[in-house]
Amino acid sequence: MLNKRITISVDAMGGDLGPSVTIPAIAKACELHPDVAFLIFGIEADVRPFINAHPILLERSEFIPCDIAITMDEKPGSALRRGRKVSSMWQSIDAVKADNAHASISAGNTGALMAMSKVVLRMNQGIERPALAAIWPTLRGESIVLDVGATIGCSASQYAQFAIMGRAYARVVLGIADPSVALLNLGVEDMKGTDVIKEAAEVIGELGLNYIGFIEGDGIGRGEADVIVTDGFTGNVALKTAEGTARQITTMLSDAIKASWMSRIGYIFARSAFNVLKERLDPNASNGGIFLGLNGVVIKSHGGADVSGFTSAIEVAIEVSKAKINQIISRDIDDMQIVLENAWAERLE
């Protein structure tokens, strides 16, 4: 890996609002992190006006014009065909591969981003498939939930790999020395769940992690575990259901408050409390999913993130770059490789 100062490559075209969000966010990140440099990839006509509006970028970033922007609803196959080598998304990831950047970030199309990341960076040795890890706000602070949409359907050993990667990520971004790890299931008793989940519990139990067993959906928000392991289908449904429920409740509350002048007055007095709630539930504050398991760091921002949301995602990219997350994961995987191999061998018998 390059030994110069931390450099983040950015796909400036990604997200619902593209450069009008990504470029001001990079400028903001430059102010907050004077030791970090940026590579900006995008279509000249769209990006240049925003760069010119932020003089700090002329000095702290390099702009690399590209021919193609991947659209938000494009299929991964089409994105790969059309965007190979020439798109801002591809080139931003390729900067990591070429050791010109420590991490790449995009608010673009998740499926395309994952497909390109796999093609460009390839999988980390010992990891079969990638996981998208999310930071989930809980009553006790924050937890890591993975996978939230990269890999549908997992084998027991893939769950185990996710546990190892999620634990490494929690150490880096949550600063927990020995994060507790749980498997998401429809019950906490040993007999509950699919065969593969029960098998995964056995394998993870053998790894010597701080594994605490099964957790149900309502245990995530209670902060019962630091790392919650699940497959991409279930994790994606859980994450979106939680986001939807949060939005539903705040809408219901706001409607109820608007319904009478008494409660409107109450709202004025209690505004600080509502602001605290709003802050704690702000999806922008915990923005920045990471694709784990690749030979290089790729961060996925929410497509709908605003400037502060995209800045948060950049900060995640900086943090994991500084911590050298991939080296930690590789080391952990090596440490547990023997255990995993034994588990695989046993299961093949």
Added chain:
Amino acid sequence: MLNKRITISVDAMGGDLGPSVTIPAIAKACELHPDVAFLIFGIEADVRPFINAHPILLERSEFIPCDIAITMDEKPGSALRRGRKVSSMWQSIDAVKADNAHASISAGNTGALMAMSKVVLRMNQGIERPALAAIWPTLRGESIVLDVGATIGCSASQYAQFAIMGRAYARVVLGIADPSVALLNLGVEDMKGTDVIKEAAEVIGELGLNYIGFIEGDGIGRGEADVIVTDGFTGNVALKTAEGTARQITTMLSDAIKASWMSRIGYIFARSAFNVLKERLDPNASNGGIFLGLNGVVIKSHGGADVSGFTSAIEVAIEVSKAKINQIISRDIDDMQIVLENAWAERLE
């Protein structure tokens, strides 16, 4: 089916608090529904004192003493061995089988209740496996989500059967003439999801229902569909994650309000708004899951339901009994049998 007045059989021993909740709830239901009779199953020493405390029950219910109560953490296999014929749970379900009751209700152990219901009542013709359907409060009213924990892993035709059953249930309990039906997935585009989900979408699309396609987790709370079809693993995680998120947000809000005297004053003024929210989020208000697909109606109450919660579940039992839900499902299944059989045949080729 018996032609006399609506009769509900109750496993009085189920739930975290047993007869101290179930018996007062039956008494309450007697008051609310003068046309309904009850069969009460339970252990004499535990149940009798509560029955004696509610004179209305002496006239409107019959008490049948049993020898065994199934515990909340008992494994289904053990419950079946120990509780066969002699437990309050078994006998309450058996009353439906024997045409002595229109529906059976229990707040007991879900796994045991499902196992016993399958053994006693057997599956409805044309239905391979049962589904537990929940009523989910949304921004637009209420939706039906199924399965939330009965069947883990579904074939395409099982998803289709769930769609037909969920639609029938929505017509009965939500009073919607032609409910919209959606499949829960990790994206709304056709290409998203597992192979079996995509296949299920094809089969359901051929049934001539008001099928609107895929829905993501956050679409449930928005009320995007009247019936949301999923398998028991994903549905259970989604339901519990939503419950957990609701509890998390109300806890955060309450903590934030307690943090300053200004917001405490605000709370007093806005109390009516908070009460509205509390009411709309009260799990007791939408209590009463139903096992669909059996030759008879079995209702599952939350184990932690209070008297008003268990009363709500009894009311669901009464409602579906009056509407003859199983006849509706059987008719719908017959109507769509040809389509389903074609779909199966095609898939077997």
